[in-house]
Amino acid sequence: MVECSPTLQKIQYSTLKCVDEDSPCENTKRTVRTLSGATVSWHAALEQVPTGLPTIIIAHEFYDALPVHQFQKASRGWCEKMVDIAEDSSSFQFVLSTKxxxxxxxxxxxxxxxxxxxxxxxxxxxxxxxxxxxxxxTIAQRISSDGGGALIIDYGHNGIVSDSLQAIRNHKFVHILDDPGSADLSAYVDFAAIRHSAEEASDNVTVHGPISQSQLLGFLGINFRADALLQKCDEAQAESLKTGYWRLVGDGEAPFWEGPDEQTPIGMGTRYQAMAIVNKKQGVPVPFQQ
Structure with missing residues:
Protein backbone atom coordinates (compact mmCIF):
# COMPACT_ATOMS: atom_id res chain seq x y z
CA MET A 1 0.00 0.00 0.00
CA VAL A 2 1.26 3.48 -0.86
CA GLU A 3 -0.16 5.86 1.74
CA CYS A 4 1.60 8.80 3.37
CA SER A 5 -1.02 9.40 6.07
CA PRO A 6 -0.56 7.34 9.28
CA THR A 7 -4.25 7.84 10.04
CA LEU A 8 -5.34 6.42 6.69
CA GLN A 9 -2.84 3.57 7.08
CA LYS A 10 -4.65 2.58 10.28
CA ILE A 11 -8.02 2.72 8.50
CA GLN A 12 -6.66 0.54 5.68
CA TYR A 13 -5.22 -1.88 8.23
CA SER A 14 -8.65 -2.24 9.82
CA THR A 15 -10.59 -2.38 6.54
CA LEU A 16 -8.34 -5.12 5.15
CA LYS A 17 -8.71 -7.02 8.46
CA CYS A 18 -4.97 -7.25 8.98
CA VAL A 19 -3.09 -8.82 11.89
CA ASP A 20 0.59 -8.79 12.86
CA GLU A 21 2.35 -12.16 12.93
CA ASP A 22 5.84 -13.31 13.76
CA SER A 23 8.05 -13.26 10.68
CA PRO A 24 10.48 -16.05 9.70
CA CYS A 25 13.15 -13.40 10.19
CA GLU A 26 14.25 -13.14 13.81
CA ASN A 27 12.70 -10.39 15.97
CA THR A 28 10.50 -9.00 13.20
CA LYS A 29 6.79 -8.90 12.54
CA ARG A 30 4.84 -9.03 9.32
CA THR A 31 1.35 -7.77 8.58
CA VAL A 32 -1.01 -10.32 7.05
CA ARG A 33 -4.53 -9.94 5.67
CA THR A 34 -6.61 -12.51 7.52
CA LEU A 35 -9.06 -13.09 4.65
CA SER A 36 -6.41 -14.18 2.14
CA GLY A 37 -3.16 -14.64 4.02
CA ALA A 38 -1.44 -12.10 1.76
CA THR A 39 1.36 -10.04 3.27
CA VAL A 40 0.58 -6.32 3.39
CA SER A 41 3.12 -3.53 3.74
CA TRP A 42 2.91 0.25 3.66
CA HIS A 43 5.12 2.82 1.95
CA ALA A 44 4.89 6.59 2.12
CA ALA A 45 5.87 7.06 -1.53
CA LEU A 46 5.96 5.05 -4.75
CA GLU A 47 9.76 5.33 -4.81
CA GLN A 48 9.90 3.22 -1.63
CA VAL A 49 8.05 0.27 -3.17
CA PRO A 50 10.50 -2.56 -3.97
CA THR A 51 11.44 -2.79 -7.64
CA GLY A 52 12.16 -5.70 -9.96
CA LEU A 53 8.67 -6.96 -10.83
CA PRO A 54 6.07 -5.70 -13.34
CA THR A 55 3.87 -3.06 -11.75
CA ILE A 56 0.19 -2.34 -12.37
CA ILE A 57 -0.84 1.13 -11.22
CA ILE A 58 -4.46 2.30 -11.21
CA ALA A 59 -5.08 5.98 -10.47
CA HIS A 60 -8.84 6.43 -10.27
CA GLU A 61 -9.92 9.93 -9.21
CA PHE A 62 -6.44 10.46 -7.76
CA TYR A 63 -4.82 13.12 -9.91
CA ASP A 64 -7.71 15.55 -9.43
CA ALA A 65 -6.91 15.78 -5.71
CA LEU A 66 -3.31 16.89 -6.22
CA PRO A 67 -2.48 20.57 -5.49
CA VAL A 68 -2.33 23.05 -8.36
CA HIS A 69 -0.79 26.45 -8.98
CA GLN A 70 -2.95 29.04 -10.72
CA PHE A 71 -1.57 31.80 -12.94
CA GLN A 72 -3.38 34.79 -14.39
CA LYS A 73 -2.36 37.12 -17.19
CA ALA A 74 -2.11 40.78 -16.13
CA SER A 75 -0.74 43.98 -17.66
CA ARG A 76 2.64 43.18 -16.07
CA GLY A 77 2.68 39.63 -17.45
CA TRP A 78 1.80 36.26 -15.96
CA CYS A 79 1.23 36.45 -12.19
CA GLU A 80 0.61 33.68 -9.71
CA LYS A 81 -2.73 33.72 -7.92
CA MET A 82 -2.08 33.71 -4.19
CA VAL A 83 -4.06 33.89 -0.94
CA ASP A 84 -3.96 36.90 1.37
CA ILE A 85 -5.94 38.19 4.34
CA ALA A 86 -8.90 40.34 3.35
CA GLU A 87 -8.96 44.01 4.31
CA ASP A 88 -11.40 43.40 7.17
CA SER A 89 -9.08 40.62 8.48
CA SER A 90 -12.06 38.30 8.93
CA SER A 91 -11.55 36.18 5.83
CA PHE A 92 -9.20 35.37 2.98
CA GLN A 93 -9.02 36.70 -0.56
CA PHE A 94 -7.18 35.96 -3.79
CA VAL A 95 -4.46 38.36 -4.92
CA LEU A 96 -1.93 38.36 -7.77
CA SER A 97 1.80 38.27 -7.18
CA THR A 98 3.56 41.58 -7.79
CA LYS A 99 6.46 39.87 -9.55
CA THR A 138 8.19 8.39 -11.40
CA ILE A 139 5.45 6.06 -12.68
CA ALA A 140 6.85 6.09 -16.22
CA GLN A 141 10.37 5.31 -15.01
CA ARG A 142 9.07 2.40 -12.91
CA ILE A 143 7.13 0.98 -15.87
CA SER A 144 10.13 1.48 -18.14
CA SER A 145 12.47 -0.50 -15.90
CA ASP A 146 10.12 -3.13 -14.46
CA GLY A 147 7.40 -3.52 -17.08
CA GLY A 148 3.67 -3.27 -16.54
CA GLY A 149 1.45 -0.25 -16.99
CA ALA A 150 -0.69 2.46 -15.45
CA LEU A 151 -4.35 3.29 -16.01
CA ILE A 152 -5.43 6.82 -15.11
CA ILE A 153 -9.15 7.67 -14.93
CA ASP A 154 -10.24 11.14 -13.93
CA TYR A 155 -12.16 14.16 -15.12
CA GLY A 156 -10.13 16.64 -17.11
CA HIS A 157 -8.99 17.89 -20.51
CA ASN A 158 -6.47 16.77 -23.10
CA GLY A 159 -4.82 20.16 -22.92
CA ILE A 160 -4.16 23.17 -20.73
CA VAL A 161 -6.63 23.70 -17.91
CA SER A 162 -7.45 27.34 -17.23
CA ASP A 163 -9.50 27.73 -14.02
CA SER A 164 -11.10 24.58 -12.64
CA LEU A 165 -10.21 24.48 -8.93
CA GLN A 166 -13.38 23.81 -6.96
CA ALA A 167 -14.51 23.09 -3.40
CA ILE A 168 -17.29 20.70 -2.43
CA ARG A 169 -18.84 20.43 1.02
CA ASN A 170 -21.76 18.12 1.79
CA HIS A 171 -22.21 17.41 -1.94
CA LYS A 172 -22.55 21.12 -2.78
CA PHE A 173 -20.13 23.56 -4.41
CA VAL A 174 -18.83 26.30 -2.11
CA HIS A 175 -16.32 29.12 -2.50
CA ILE A 176 -12.70 27.95 -2.40
CA LEU A 177 -11.84 30.20 0.53
CA ASP A 178 -14.99 29.55 2.55
CA ASP A 179 -13.96 27.93 5.87
CA PRO A 180 -10.67 26.39 4.62
CA GLY A 181 -10.17 22.77 5.58
CA SER A 182 -13.87 21.93 5.70
CA ALA A 183 -14.35 21.11 2.00
CA ASP A 184 -12.87 18.72 -0.53
CA LEU A 185 -10.77 20.49 -3.16
CA SER A 186 -10.23 19.17 -6.67
CA ALA A 187 -9.16 20.40 -10.08
CA TYR A 188 -9.46 19.17 -13.65
CA VAL A 189 -6.61 16.93 -14.78
CA ASP A 190 -4.33 18.14 -17.57
CA PHE A 191 -3.94 14.87 -19.51
CA ALA A 192 -1.65 16.50 -22.07
CA ALA A 193 0.81 17.37 -19.30
CA ILE A 194 0.66 13.78 -18.06
CA ARG A 195 1.48 12.55 -21.56
CA HIS A 196 4.45 14.90 -21.95
CA SER A 197 5.77 14.04 -18.48
CA ALA A 198 5.66 10.30 -19.20
CA GLU A 199 7.28 10.64 -22.61
CA GLU A 200 10.04 12.83 -21.19
CA ALA A 201 10.73 10.29 -18.44
CA SER A 202 11.56 7.37 -20.73
CA ASP A 203 11.72 6.26 -24.34
CA ASN A 204 10.62 2.78 -23.24
CA VAL A 205 7.01 3.70 -22.49
CA THR A 206 4.08 4.63 -24.70
CA VAL A 207 1.07 6.71 -23.75
CA HIS A 208 -2.40 5.90 -25.06
CA GLY A 209 -5.44 8.13 -24.85
CA PRO A 210 -7.11 9.90 -23.36
CA ILE A 211 -10.38 8.35 -24.41
CA SER A 212 -13.70 8.94 -22.68
CA GLN A 213 -14.81 6.72 -19.81
CA SER A 214 -17.77 5.78 -22.00
CA GLN A 215 -15.43 4.54 -24.73
CA LEU A 216 -13.24 2.68 -22.23
CA LEU A 217 -16.13 0.83 -20.62
CA GLY A 218 -17.74 0.21 -24.00
CA PHE A 219 -14.61 -1.57 -25.25
CA LEU A 220 -14.52 -3.57 -22.02
CA GLY A 221 -18.06 -4.85 -22.63
CA ILE A 222 -20.25 -2.81 -20.28
CA ASN A 223 -23.14 -2.81 -22.78
CA PHE A 224 -23.18 -6.60 -23.06
CA ARG A 225 -22.87 -6.95 -19.29
CA ALA A 226 -25.72 -4.52 -18.65
CA ASP A 227 -27.99 -6.32 -21.14
CA ALA A 228 -27.23 -9.67 -19.53
CA LEU A 229 -27.99 -8.38 -16.03
CA LEU A 230 -31.24 -6.75 -17.16
CA GLN A 231 -32.52 -10.17 -18.23
CA LYS A 232 -32.37 -11.36 -14.61
CA CYS A 233 -33.52 -8.22 -12.76
CA ASP A 234 -36.78 -7.33 -11.14
CA GLU A 235 -38.21 -3.88 -11.82
CA ALA A 236 -36.46 -2.13 -8.91
CA GLN A 237 -33.11 -3.72 -9.72
CA ALA A 238 -33.48 -2.81 -13.39
CA GLU A 239 -34.14 0.83 -12.50
CA SER A 240 -31.07 0.90 -10.25
CA LEU A 241 -28.96 -0.73 -12.97
CA LYS A 242 -30.11 1.76 -15.62
CA THR A 243 -29.32 4.67 -13.31
CA GLY A 244 -25.86 3.35 -12.48
CA TYR A 245 -25.16 2.57 -16.12
CA TRP A 246 -26.11 6.11 -17.16
CA ARG A 247 -23.86 7.66 -14.51
CA LEU A 248 -20.91 5.70 -15.88
CA VAL A 249 -21.38 6.09 -19.63
CA GLY A 250 -24.07 8.73 -20.17
CA ASP A 251 -23.63 12.40 -21.00
CA GLY A 252 -25.56 14.95 -18.94
CA GLU A 253 -28.99 14.42 -17.40
CA ALA A 254 -30.63 11.00 -17.86
CA PRO A 255 -33.48 11.34 -20.42
CA PHE A 256 -35.42 8.44 -18.88
CA TRP A 257 -35.54 9.84 -15.32
CA GLU A 258 -39.03 10.37 -13.89
CA GLY A 259 -38.12 11.00 -10.26
CA PRO A 260 -37.38 14.25 -8.38
CA ASP A 261 -35.39 16.77 -10.41
CA GLU A 262 -32.75 17.15 -7.70
CA GLN A 263 -32.01 13.41 -7.93
CA THR A 264 -31.67 13.27 -11.72
CA PRO A 265 -28.72 10.98 -12.61
CA ILE A 266 -25.90 12.90 -14.28
CA GLY A 267 -23.85 10.97 -16.81
CA MET A 268 -20.07 11.25 -16.44
CA GLY A 269 -19.19 9.14 -19.46
CA THR A 270 -17.66 11.98 -21.46
CA ARG A 271 -16.43 14.14 -18.59
CA TYR A 272 -14.20 11.39 -17.25
CA GLN A 273 -11.19 10.46 -19.36
CA ALA A 274 -8.92 7.41 -19.38
CA MET A 275 -5.22 7.27 -20.25
CA ALA A 276 -2.76 4.36 -20.21
CA ILE A 277 1.01 4.40 -19.77
CA VAL A 278 2.61 1.08 -20.68
CA ASN A 279 5.99 -0.45 -21.32
CA LYS A 280 6.55 -0.62 -25.08
CA LYS A 281 7.01 -4.39 -24.81
CA GLN A 282 3.42 -4.76 -23.58
CA GLY A 283 1.87 -3.55 -26.84
CA VAL A 284 -1.33 -1.49 -27.05
CA PRO A 285 -3.95 -2.04 -24.32
CA VAL A 286 -7.20 -3.40 -25.79
CA PRO A 287 -9.48 -0.40 -25.08
CA PHE A 288 -7.03 1.88 -26.86
CA GLN A 289 -6.69 -0.22 -30.02
CA GLN A 290 -8.53 2.09 -32.38
Whole structure:
Protein backbone atom coordinates (compact mmCIF):
# COMPACT_ATOMS: atom_id res chain seq x y z
CA MET A 1 0.00 0.00 0.00
CA VAL A 2 1.26 3.48 -0.86
CA GLU A 3 -0.16 5.86 1.74
CA CYS A 4 1.60 8.80 3.37
CA SER A 5 -1.02 9.40 6.07
CA PRO A 6 -0.56 7.34 9.28
CA THR A 7 -4.25 7.84 10.04
CA LEU A 8 -5.34 6.42 6.69
CA GLN A 9 -2.84 3.57 7.08
CA LYS A 10 -4.65 2.58 10.28
CA ILE A 11 -8.02 2.72 8.50
CA GLN A 12 -6.66 0.54 5.68
CA TYR A 13 -5.22 -1.88 8.23
CA SER A 14 -8.65 -2.24 9.82
CA THR A 15 -10.59 -2.38 6.54
CA LEU A 16 -8.34 -5.12 5.15
CA LYS A 17 -8.71 -7.02 8.46
CA CYS A 18 -4.97 -7.25 8.98
CA VAL A 19 -3.09 -8.82 11.89
CA ASP A 20 0.59 -8.79 12.86
CA GLU A 21 2.35 -12.16 12.93
CA ASP A 22 5.84 -13.31 13.76
CA SER A 23 8.05 -13.26 10.68
CA PRO A 24 10.48 -16.05 9.70
CA CYS A 25 13.15 -13.40 10.19
CA GLU A 26 14.25 -13.14 13.81
CA ASN A 27 12.70 -10.39 15.97
CA THR A 28 10.50 -9.00 13.20
CA LYS A 29 6.79 -8.90 12.54
CA ARG A 30 4.84 -9.03 9.32
CA THR A 31 1.35 -7.77 8.58
CA VAL A 32 -1.01 -10.32 7.05
CA ARG A 33 -4.53 -9.94 5.67
CA THR A 34 -6.61 -12.51 7.52
CA LEU A 35 -9.06 -13.09 4.65
CA SER A 36 -6.41 -14.18 2.14
CA GLY A 37 -3.16 -14.64 4.02
CA ALA A 38 -1.44 -12.10 1.76
CA THR A 39 1.36 -10.04 3.27
CA VAL A 40 0.58 -6.32 3.39
CA SER A 41 3.12 -3.53 3.74
CA TRP A 42 2.91 0.25 3.66
CA HIS A 43 5.12 2.82 1.95
CA ALA A 44 4.89 6.59 2.12
CA ALA A 45 5.87 7.06 -1.53
CA LEU A 46 5.96 5.05 -4.75
CA GLU A 47 9.76 5.33 -4.81
CA GLN A 48 9.90 3.22 -1.63
CA VAL A 49 8.05 0.27 -3.17
CA PRO A 50 10.50 -2.56 -3.97
CA THR A 51 11.44 -2.79 -7.64
CA GLY A 52 12.16 -5.70 -9.96
CA LEU A 53 8.67 -6.96 -10.83
CA PRO A 54 6.07 -5.70 -13.34
CA THR A 55 3.87 -3.06 -11.75
CA ILE A 56 0.19 -2.34 -12.37
CA ILE A 57 -0.84 1.13 -11.22
CA ILE A 58 -4.46 2.30 -11.21
CA ALA A 59 -5.08 5.98 -10.47
CA HIS A 60 -8.84 6.43 -10.27
CA GLU A 61 -9.92 9.93 -9.21
CA PHE A 62 -6.44 10.46 -7.76
CA TYR A 63 -4.82 13.12 -9.91
CA ASP A 64 -7.71 15.55 -9.43
CA ALA A 65 -6.91 15.78 -5.71
CA LEU A 66 -3.31 16.89 -6.22
CA PRO A 67 -2.48 20.57 -5.49
CA VAL A 68 -2.33 23.05 -8.36
CA HIS A 69 -0.79 26.45 -8.98
CA GLN A 70 -2.95 29.04 -10.72
CA PHE A 71 -1.57 31.80 -12.94
CA GLN A 72 -3.38 34.79 -14.39
CA LYS A 73 -2.36 37.12 -17.19
CA ALA A 74 -2.11 40.78 -16.13
CA SER A 75 -0.74 43.98 -17.66
CA ARG A 76 2.64 43.18 -16.07
CA GLY A 77 2.68 39.63 -17.45
CA TRP A 78 1.80 36.26 -15.96
CA CYS A 79 1.23 36.45 -12.19
CA GLU A 80 0.61 33.68 -9.71
CA LYS A 81 -2.73 33.72 -7.92
CA MET A 82 -2.08 33.71 -4.19
CA VAL A 83 -4.06 33.89 -0.94
CA ASP A 84 -3.96 36.90 1.37
CA ILE A 85 -5.94 38.19 4.34
CA ALA A 86 -8.90 40.34 3.35
CA GLU A 87 -8.96 44.01 4.31
CA ASP A 88 -11.40 43.40 7.17
CA SER A 89 -9.08 40.62 8.48
CA SER A 90 -12.06 38.30 8.93
CA SER A 91 -11.55 36.18 5.83
CA PHE A 92 -9.20 35.37 2.98
CA GLN A 93 -9.02 36.70 -0.56
CA PHE A 94 -7.18 35.96 -3.79
CA VAL A 95 -4.46 38.36 -4.92
CA LEU A 96 -1.93 38.36 -7.77
CA SER A 97 1.80 38.27 -7.18
CA THR A 98 3.56 41.58 -7.79
CA LYS A 99 6.46 39.87 -9.55
CA UNK A 100 7.29 36.43 -10.99
CA UNK A 101 7.32 33.75 -8.29
CA UNK A 102 9.47 30.63 -8.24
CA UNK A 103 6.40 28.68 -9.39
CA UNK A 104 6.03 31.02 -12.35
CA UNK A 105 9.64 30.50 -13.37
CA UNK A 106 9.62 26.73 -12.82
CA UNK A 107 6.16 25.33 -13.48
CA UNK A 108 4.46 27.81 -15.78
CA UNK A 109 7.40 27.97 -18.16
CA UNK A 110 7.60 24.17 -18.24
CA UNK A 111 3.91 23.86 -19.11
CA UNK A 112 4.22 26.75 -21.56
CA UNK A 113 6.70 24.91 -23.76
CA UNK A 114 4.21 22.06 -24.34
CA UNK A 115 1.52 24.33 -25.79
CA UNK A 116 1.18 26.11 -29.11
CA UNK A 117 1.34 29.89 -29.42
CA UNK A 118 -2.24 29.88 -30.76
CA UNK A 119 -3.53 28.18 -27.61
CA UNK A 120 -1.52 30.35 -25.25
CA UNK A 121 -2.69 33.58 -26.88
CA UNK A 122 -6.30 32.67 -26.08
CA UNK A 123 -5.69 32.04 -22.39
CA UNK A 124 -5.97 34.46 -19.51
CA UNK A 125 -5.56 31.82 -16.80
CA UNK A 126 -3.56 28.61 -16.54
CA UNK A 127 -3.51 25.86 -13.92
CA UNK A 128 -0.40 23.74 -13.47
CA UNK A 129 -0.05 20.67 -11.27
CA UNK A 130 3.67 20.06 -10.58
CA UNK A 131 2.94 17.02 -8.40
CA UNK A 132 1.13 15.35 -11.31
CA UNK A 133 4.16 15.87 -13.55
CA UNK A 134 6.54 14.58 -10.89
CA UNK A 135 4.43 11.55 -10.05
CA UNK A 136 3.90 10.67 -13.72
CA UNK A 137 7.66 10.87 -14.25
CA THR A 138 8.19 8.39 -11.40
CA ILE A 139 5.45 6.06 -12.68
CA ALA A 140 6.85 6.09 -16.22
CA GLN A 141 10.37 5.31 -15.01
CA ARG A 142 9.07 2.40 -12.91
CA ILE A 143 7.13 0.98 -15.87
CA SER A 144 10.13 1.48 -18.14
CA SER A 145 12.47 -0.50 -15.90
CA ASP A 146 10.12 -3.13 -14.46
CA GLY A 147 7.40 -3.52 -17.08
CA GLY A 148 3.67 -3.27 -16.54
CA GLY A 149 1.45 -0.25 -16.99
CA ALA A 150 -0.69 2.46 -15.45
CA LEU A 151 -4.35 3.29 -16.01
CA ILE A 152 -5.43 6.82 -15.11
CA ILE A 153 -9.15 7.67 -14.93
CA ASP A 154 -10.24 11.14 -13.93
CA TYR A 155 -12.16 14.16 -15.12
CA GLY A 156 -10.13 16.64 -17.11
CA HIS A 157 -8.99 17.89 -20.51
CA ASN A 158 -6.47 16.77 -23.10
CA GLY A 159 -4.82 20.16 -22.92
CA ILE A 160 -4.16 23.17 -20.73
CA VAL A 161 -6.63 23.70 -17.91
CA SER A 162 -7.45 27.34 -17.23
CA ASP A 163 -9.50 27.73 -14.02
CA SER A 164 -11.10 24.58 -12.64
CA LEU A 165 -10.21 24.48 -8.93
CA GLN A 166 -13.38 23.81 -6.96
CA ALA A 167 -14.51 23.09 -3.40
CA ILE A 168 -17.29 20.70 -2.43
CA ARG A 169 -18.84 20.43 1.02
CA ASN A 170 -21.76 18.12 1.79
CA HIS A 171 -22.21 17.41 -1.94
CA LYS A 172 -22.55 21.12 -2.78
CA PHE A 173 -20.13 23.56 -4.41
CA VAL A 174 -18.83 26.30 -2.11
CA HIS A 175 -16.32 29.12 -2.50
CA ILE A 176 -12.70 27.95 -2.40
CA LEU A 177 -11.84 30.20 0.53
CA ASP A 178 -14.99 29.55 2.55
CA ASP A 179 -13.96 27.93 5.87
CA PRO A 180 -10.67 26.39 4.62
CA GLY A 181 -10.17 22.77 5.58
CA SER A 182 -13.87 21.93 5.70
CA ALA A 183 -14.35 21.11 2.00
CA ASP A 184 -12.87 18.72 -0.53
CA LEU A 185 -10.77 20.49 -3.16
CA SER A 186 -10.23 19.17 -6.67
CA ALA A 187 -9.16 20.40 -10.08
CA TYR A 188 -9.46 19.17 -13.65
CA VAL A 189 -6.61 16.93 -14.78
CA ASP A 190 -4.33 18.14 -17.57
CA PHE A 191 -3.94 14.87 -19.51
CA ALA A 192 -1.65 16.50 -22.07
CA ALA A 193 0.81 17.37 -19.30
CA ILE A 194 0.66 13.78 -18.06
CA ARG A 195 1.48 12.55 -21.56
CA HIS A 196 4.45 14.90 -21.95
CA SER A 197 5.77 14.04 -18.48
CA ALA A 198 5.66 10.30 -19.20
CA GLU A 199 7.28 10.64 -22.61
CA GLU A 200 10.04 12.83 -21.19
CA ALA A 201 10.73 10.29 -18.44
CA SER A 202 11.56 7.37 -20.73
CA ASP A 203 11.72 6.26 -24.34
CA ASN A 204 10.62 2.78 -23.24
CA VAL A 205 7.01 3.70 -22.49
CA THR A 206 4.08 4.63 -24.70
CA VAL A 207 1.07 6.71 -23.75
CA HIS A 208 -2.40 5.90 -25.06
CA GLY A 209 -5.44 8.13 -24.85
CA PRO A 210 -7.11 9.90 -23.36
CA ILE A 211 -10.38 8.35 -24.41
CA SER A 212 -13.70 8.94 -22.68
CA GLN A 213 -14.81 6.72 -19.81
CA SER A 214 -17.77 5.78 -22.00
CA GLN A 215 -15.43 4.54 -24.73
CA LEU A 216 -13.24 2.68 -22.23
CA LEU A 217 -16.13 0.83 -20.62
CA GLY A 218 -17.74 0.21 -24.00
CA PHE A 219 -14.61 -1.57 -25.25
CA LEU A 220 -14.52 -3.57 -22.02
CA GLY A 221 -18.06 -4.85 -22.63
CA ILE A 222 -20.25 -2.81 -20.28
CA ASN A 223 -23.14 -2.81 -22.78
CA PHE A 224 -23.18 -6.60 -23.06
CA ARG A 225 -22.87 -6.95 -19.29
CA ALA A 226 -25.72 -4.52 -18.65
CA ASP A 227 -27.99 -6.32 -21.14
CA ALA A 228 -27.23 -9.67 -19.53
CA LEU A 229 -27.99 -8.38 -16.03
CA LEU A 230 -31.24 -6.75 -17.16
CA GLN A 231 -32.52 -10.17 -18.23
CA LYS A 232 -32.37 -11.36 -14.61
CA CYS A 233 -33.52 -8.22 -12.76
CA ASP A 234 -36.78 -7.33 -11.14
CA GLU A 235 -38.21 -3.88 -11.82
CA ALA A 236 -36.46 -2.13 -8.91
CA GLN A 237 -33.11 -3.72 -9.72
CA ALA A 238 -33.48 -2.81 -13.39
CA GLU A 239 -34.14 0.83 -12.50
CA SER A 240 -31.07 0.90 -10.25
CA LEU A 241 -28.96 -0.73 -12.97
CA LYS A 242 -30.11 1.76 -15.62
CA THR A 243 -29.32 4.67 -13.31
CA GLY A 244 -25.86 3.35 -12.48
CA TYR A 245 -25.16 2.57 -16.12
CA TRP A 246 -26.11 6.11 -17.16
CA ARG A 247 -23.86 7.66 -14.51
CA LEU A 248 -20.91 5.70 -15.88
CA VAL A 249 -21.38 6.09 -19.63
CA GLY A 250 -24.07 8.73 -20.17
CA ASP A 251 -23.63 12.40 -21.00
CA GLY A 252 -25.56 14.95 -18.94
CA GLU A 253 -28.99 14.42 -17.40
CA ALA A 254 -30.63 11.00 -17.86
CA PRO A 255 -33.48 11.34 -20.42
CA PHE A 256 -35.42 8.44 -18.88
CA TRP A 257 -35.54 9.84 -15.32
CA GLU A 258 -39.03 10.37 -13.89
CA GLY A 259 -38.12 11.00 -10.26
CA PRO A 260 -37.38 14.25 -8.38
CA ASP A 261 -35.39 16.77 -10.41
CA GLU A 262 -32.75 17.15 -7.70
CA GLN A 263 -32.01 13.41 -7.93
CA THR A 264 -31.67 13.27 -11.72
CA PRO A 265 -28.72 10.98 -12.61
CA ILE A 266 -25.90 12.90 -14.28
CA GLY A 267 -23.85 10.97 -16.81
CA MET A 268 -20.07 11.25 -16.44
CA GLY A 269 -19.19 9.14 -19.46
CA THR A 270 -17.66 11.98 -21.46
CA ARG A 271 -16.43 14.14 -18.59
CA TYR A 272 -14.20 11.39 -17.25
CA GLN A 273 -11.19 10.46 -19.36
CA ALA A 274 -8.92 7.41 -19.38
CA MET A 275 -5.22 7.27 -20.25
CA ALA A 276 -2.76 4.36 -20.21
CA ILE A 277 1.01 4.40 -19.77
CA VAL A 278 2.61 1.08 -20.68
CA ASN A 279 5.99 -0.45 -21.32
CA LYS A 280 6.55 -0.62 -25.08
CA LYS A 281 7.01 -4.39 -24.81
CA GLN A 282 3.42 -4.76 -23.58
CA GLY A 283 1.87 -3.55 -26.84
CA VAL A 284 -1.33 -1.49 -27.05
CA PRO A 285 -3.95 -2.04 -24.32
CA VAL A 286 -7.20 -3.40 -25.79
CA PRO A 287 -9.48 -0.40 -25.08
CA PHE A 288 -7.03 1.88 -26.86
CA GLN A 289 -6.69 -0.22 -30.02
CA GLN A 290 -8.53 2.09 -32.38
Missing amino acids: PTSATLLYLIKRYKWASIEVLNKLNQIEVCPKAMELTH
